[in-house]
Amino acid sequence: MRTGELLGLLRSHQPEIHASFTPDQYIRYQEAVRGLQSAGSDPRAVRVALRRIRVALRPLPPGSELAERIGQSRSPGPGAAAGVLPDADELAALVRLLDSVEWPQLAPASANLFWEARNALLSAPSRGADALDRESADDPAAAGLIRLTGPGGSPRYPEFQFDTGTGGPLPVVQKINRMILADQDPWGAASWWLGRNPWLDGTPAELLGRVPDETLTAAARALTYEGEIAW
Structure with missing residues (x-):
């Protein structure tokens, strides 16, 4: 197109x-x-x-x-x-x-659903900036990390992004986060990782280390059509 x-x-x-x-x-x-x-x-x-x-x-x-x-x-x-x-x-x-669009005030029911969705993402295990190396904390987008904003404006980094042994970022997560533009839409990226994925028949974050990295990457590529604009 x-x-x-x-x-x-x-x-x-x-x-x-x-x-x-x-x-x-x-x-x-x-x-x-x-x-x-x-x-x-x-x-x-x-x-x-x-x-x-x-x-x-x-x-x-x-x-x-x-x-x-x-x-x-x-x-x-x-x-x-x-x-x-x-x-x-x-x-x-x-x-x-x-x-030209003037957005009306969200109805209470819609506003509640909106905040419930965000709170659900924030309730997943995460770490603060003090648990990251300085470079990642200063520029999480460059490090390929999802940074969410918690209560009081505190930065939260979903725990699934990190290796349980070394504590450093998982390369496959960094790669996929860049593919799905986590720097532009961190909430959408977190939702992709923490929500059920029909393509994978599971939750991507829970499948880390259980399925080949290439399988997770292919699922992200199916979403973003990496390599070309899907218009």
């Missing part, structure tokens, strides 16, 4: 996106689209931005038309720069549309 076709699809499905997302999810989606605008005419930067948009669209209901269209499409090949670069005016129009 050419980037111009994607932008038109996102504009036409704006009501669906708005209805499906929480305020935080919508803000991440807005930021991802603005990232595409910032990428300019650099094909590589545009491809990275498109991948971030895909990650931001994960909360779409699986059976929705937009989710189906995205899941069935593929990107132009690496040399097809003309199909990758967006039209600046069309992209600006999408950004204006996204920015």
Whole structure:
């Protein structure tokens, strides 16, 4: 799917996106689209931005038309720069549309579900910054680690990311965290690791060391279509 076709699809499905997302999810989606605008005419930067948009669209209901269209499409090949670069005016129009949305206050039931989901992730075993080496604590994204924000703004690092023997980060976790853009969406990445995965028939974090690293990596690649933008 050419980037111009994607932008038109996102504009036409704006009501669906708005209805499906929480305020935080919508803000991440807005930021991802603005990232595409910032990428300019650099094909590589545009491809990275498109991948971030895909990650931001994960909360779409699986059976929705937009989710189906995205899941069935593929990107132009690496040399097809003309199909990758967006039209600046069309992209600006999408950004204006996204920015025009005024989000209503979440209904109490929806707000409760939202915070219950976050609290469930925070309740999993984790460690604080004091248990990390200085480099990882200063720049967890560069270290390939998921950092969640706990009560009072304290950083929390899910324990499954670390080797029980050495205490250091597991290389397969670092690799997959980068694949699923944990630096952009740490909550979504934590949910992937700690939630049941139909592809693996289990919970990825619980399967560490029990299945080959390549199996976990393949499951992440199936989500992100590593190596190409899945448009």
